[in-house]
Amino acid sequence: MKVLSLNFLQCAVKTCKTSSDSYPLHPKDAELVQDEIELNEDFLVNIMSRVDWTALCTTATELGFPALPSTPPTTETLRADGKTLKDLHSLLLETQMVEGKLVCGSCGHEYAVREGIANFLLPSHLV
Amino acid sequence: MQYLIRFTQLHETFRLAEIQALATLANVELKVVFYDAESPICIVELPSDDAARAVVERSILAHGIYEHWATAETLDELHVVIKRDTAHLWPLYHEPSFKLSVDSFRGSRSQKQKIALINTFSYLPFKGPILLSSPDFEFTLFEEWALEPVPEKKTVPFKVHFGRLVGRSSRDLINTFDLKKRDYISTTSMDSELALVTANIALAGPNKLIFDPFVGTGSFPIACAQFGALVWGSDIDGRSMRGGGGKKSLRGNFQQYGLEKLLGGIFVSDLTNTPVRKARILDGILCDPPYGVREGLKVLGCRDPEKKSYTVEKGKEMYKDPAFIPPKKPYSFTAMLDDILNFATDMLVDDGRLSFWMPTANDEDQEIAVPTHPCLEIVVVCTQVFNKWSRRLITYRRLPDSAVDMDALAQRKERGDGAQGRSADELNPFRRHYFRGFKSEQDSSDTVGIAQPGT
Numbered sequence: 001m002k003v004l005s006l007n008f009l010q011c012a013v014k015t016c017k018t019s020s021d022s023y024p025l026h027p028k029d030a031e032l033v034q035d036e037i038e039l040n041e042d043f044l045v046n047i048m049s050r051v052d053w054t055a056l057c058t059t060a061t062e063l064g065f066p067a068l069p070s071t072p073p074t075t076e077t078l079r080a081d082g083k084t085l086k087d088l089h090s091l092l093l094e095t096q097m098v099e100g101k102l103v104c105g106s107c108g109h110e111y112a113v114r115e116g117i118a119n120f121l122l123p124s125h126l127v
Numbered sequence: 128m129q130y131l132i133r134f135t136q137l138h139e140t141f142r143l144a145e146i147q148a149l150a151t152l153a154n155v156e157l158k159v160v161f162y163d164a165e166s167p168i169c170i171v172e173l174p175s176d177d178a179a180r181a182v183v184e185r186s187i188l189a190h191g192i193y194e195h196w197a198t199a200e201t202l203d204e205l206h207v208v209i210k211r212d213t214a215h216l217w218p219l220y221h222e223p224s225f226k227l228s229v230d231s232f233r234g235s236r237s238q239k240q241k242i243a244l245i246n247t248f249s250y251l252p253f254k255g256p257i258l259l260s261s262p263d264f265e266f267t268l269f270e271e272w273a274l275e276p277v278p279e280k281k282t283v284p285f286k287v288h289f290g291r292l293v294g295r296s297s298r299d300l301i302n303t304f305d306l307k308k309r310d311y312i313s314t315t316s317m318d319s320e321l322a323l324v325t326a327n328i329a330l331a332g333p334n335k336l337i338f339d340p341f342v343g344t345g346s347f348p349i350a351c352a353q354f355g356a357l358v359w360g361s362d363i364d365g366r367s368m369r370g371g372g373g374k375k376s377l378r379g380n381f382q383q384y385g386l387e388k389l390l391g392g393i394f395v396s397d398l399t400n401t402p403v404r405k406a407r408i409l410d411g412i413l414c415d416p417p418y419g420v421r422e423g424l425k426v427l428g429c430r431d432p433e434k435k436s437y438t439v440e441k442g443k444e445m446y447k448d449p450a451f452i453p454p455k456k457p458y459s460f461t462a463m464l465d466d467i468l469n470f471a472t473d474m475l476v477d478d479g480r481l482s483f484w485m486p487t488a489n490d491e492d493q494e495i496a497v498p499t500h501p502c503l504e505i506v507v508v509c510t511q512v513f514n515k516w517s518r519r520l521i522t523y524r525r526l527p528d529s530a531v532d533m534d535a536l537a538q539r540k541e542r543g544d545g546a547q548g549r550s551a552d553e554l555n556p557f558r559r560h561y562f563r564g565f566k567s568e569q570d571s572s573d574t575v576g577i578a579q580p581g582t
Contacts, residue, residue: 037388119395
């Protein structure tokens with residue numbers, strides 16, 4: 001799954017949702033794959049408003065990418081600065097997590113990622 | 128300006144819904160001048176040829192759109208109207224190459240008859256070469272014939288039209304995405320025609336984020352990705368997405384169509400215990416939730432935690448094992464619909480669309496009402512009718528918070544969830560009716576009342 005997906009996922013356990021530590025999930029033993037995809041500037045500008053920037057910074061660092069600036073780029077900056085655009089495109093859309101675990105910072109539950117598909121099913125005592 | 132849309136005569140209740148959605152997507156004002164559910168011809172008003180092309184080019188249920196020149200009850204009258212109303216346009220077509228064709232709906236014309244019909248248009252001063260393939264301009268005579276059980280009785284069409292072709296549709300995508308040619312399908316895969324129509328009505332398009340929480344083998348995300356959206360899918364059953372691996376998997380399908388770059392991700396999850404964070408980030412949610420028939424709609428959990436405490440305890444021990452399969456319990460279909468509406472309310476951006484399919488039994492007593500939510504406005508309900516049952520595609524628009532009736536919303540929160548019953552049969556009225564062949568409750572009752580003698 002593309003790294004962008006990680007910005008939209010949190011711990012599935014309902015009692016964890018009240019804790020801010022349940023988002024973002026923390027990749028562990030992650031195996032990544034790089035694709036080559038044509039850059040779409042409009043798309044990136046469009047999703048900036050939907051991406052949680054703080055969580056994205058955490059995810060980028062945990063996956064071994066160079067640190068992102070602490071404040072999100074404005075639309076003007078994005079359109080003007082080709083490098084930021086390219087970096088975000090590469091991180092969010094061209095990088096996929098194919099194996100590993102996603103760990104909740106609150107309850108410690110580990111969700112397995114196998115062949116690119118993450119498993120968020122819970123045993124009955126956690127639903 | 129008036130344009131004529133030549134629709135297919137299938138999925139009639141979806142045709143206007145689709146074309147109106149495409150007008151919204153193209154940001155074009157469309158006004159319906161004439162529409163009849165029994166006819167494949169629809170007359171609309173659009174600002175220009177470019178607008179007309181933009182509206183029809185993604186349509187699945189239209190064949191094409193034409194500049195409307197004339198409509199009449201007989202061919203002779205048609206020529207009168209054409210000479211009276213369109214003569215000012217004829218100079219445009221003096222020189223370029225052209226062709227005329229005949230489109231007979233519910234009638235048939237031999238080649239000889241078609242040529243004779245075309246020759247009645249010889250008064251048109253088109254002096255350019257006639258090219259049968261790729262002419263500069265194409266004109267079509269449309270004939271509508273009555274639906275007659277005895278074909279010999281029909282001698283002439285009851286209505287005729289004439290128009291200049293402006294743009295064709297994407298109806299041939301149905302063949303490209305035909306399930307018979309898809310590498311990986313299952314019994315629940317939605318047919319390509321309706322998956323594409325659903326994607327259009329849900330306003331799928333480039334730069335949009337779309338999610339299917341009952342993704343199965345991926346029919347809806349494939350259709351949305353074809354139209355340029357970035358798509359995600361989840362399902363409680365991982366096997367339907369993983370398949371046999373390689374080509375025979377959901378990802379394999381995306382690879383087959385060259386759409387893999389638009390697959391954001393797929394994951395295994397239960398919508399009632401979703402890992403998706405609650406934020407207004409999706410442009411569209413499309414799905415065909417289980418009706419509770421074959422699978423018996425299930426969610427995570429143990430049906431009887433007291434009776435089956437062994438299952439719960441074993442779960443606590445084993446859940447970290449990669450081979451562990453969590454237990455599931457039956458769930459009410461109507462409760463699932465409520466969950467879908469709540470999820471859509473939490474996740475859709477303003478004006479985002481929720482489109483899902485649900486069954487309705489034909490018998491009025493057993494109709495499942497269209498679910499409602501104060502934050503979602505019903506855009507359109509389209510019905511596909513089978514022999515003994517039918518299903519609807521319902522599309523909602525997420526209202527901006529400022530437009531929501533807050534009292535209605537508060538009342539809904541108080542009401543809570545009222546799922547009653549425990550077995551799959553009790554929780555899913557549609558399942559009961561389906562397996563009883565849709566007979567009414569009285570027909571299938573075995574008890575006979577015995578009158579008690581008075582004392």
